[in-house]
Amino acid sequence: MKFSNKLILWYLDNKRDLPWRKTTDPYFIWLSEIILQQTKIEQGMPFYLSFIQSFPTVFDLAEASEHDVLKLWQGLGYYSRARNLHHTAKFVVDTNKGIFPSSYKELLKLKGIGDYTASAISSICFNEPQAVVDGNVYRVLSRVFGLQTPRNTSKGIKDFKELAQEVMDIENSGTYNQAIMEFGALWCKPRNPSCEACIFQNSCYAFLNKQVHLLPVKISKIKVRNRFFNYLVILSSDDKTILKQQTQQGIWKNLYEFPLVETSENSFLRKTEIQNKIPFASVQTASLFNETPIIHKLSHQHIHIRFWIVKTSEIRDYGICFSQIASFAVPIVLHNFITKFSFYKTVNFDTFEKLAK
DNA sequence: AAAGCGGGGAA
């Protein structure tokens, strides 16, 4: 049996009973589609109900103030959807007596309506053969047909739209579109999909090739996390300092470093925070070595590093001689600091004292 | 082509 036929038969058996499935009125379909953009049905449902309650027709929505619309949208996120919703309601009322455009091409011109929403409305309300491509469709098509193009690239967007258009049921586009999305939401889920009881077990590319968890392909754009490190460079009265081995999982594991106070931003350390870090010594003075943080760039993290010169009482066996530091494995950024600092410390201590201010 | 925009639930 054809892919689309199997899907529609599955849908008729398994579809959820949802309010916007009882109508093909473009106003209600449009409203539901806007609310459900990037939003799970469970989250959007109460908002849909309150919107049709407050604004039973597009005229009611158009007459409302933007603030009232935003107020009702409060908590749903992506607030430009609410502003565009209101704008489009007014536009439809002002230019076409409240009647929505009835073609994909015309719908696409409205604010807040892109390829997905224009396809959804034109197929569900007017049976125009436009295949929707949403997060569910990317997943189902990539798995069943083995389409490996990364979905978040321009080629991916193009390839998936083409395949979606190719395998859809031209005669029942509205039902087909809802079927594939429902299947993606209930069966072909991102994680732990129900492959053992799937109607496509015998033909699904991903299932047959054990690639279900690898599809759809998505280019992961590395997002950089900012972290703020304050290293405490201890100078005790018995001329020692502290190095600790980084034992926790993470960057620089098993390397040595100065006692570290991580903060959520470039904040000025309090003396008590420093003292708490080294309870075995008594802090006398603490000064910032570099006002401007050194930004150490790793692939996924930008580490903003500041060194604090902390003079303390005797620490005896808790510490090591400063000259021994060279024999410990430390991150390069610490090594660079140590080199620079040793220069000030041994050659011209007075210069450092000035710099520390 | 990439970034910005929200809030919530699941693993």
Add this chain to the structure above:
DNA sequence: TTCCCAGCTTT
């Protein structure tokens, strides 16, 4: 924590 959700718009 990370991922993803019935995406669209702007840069």
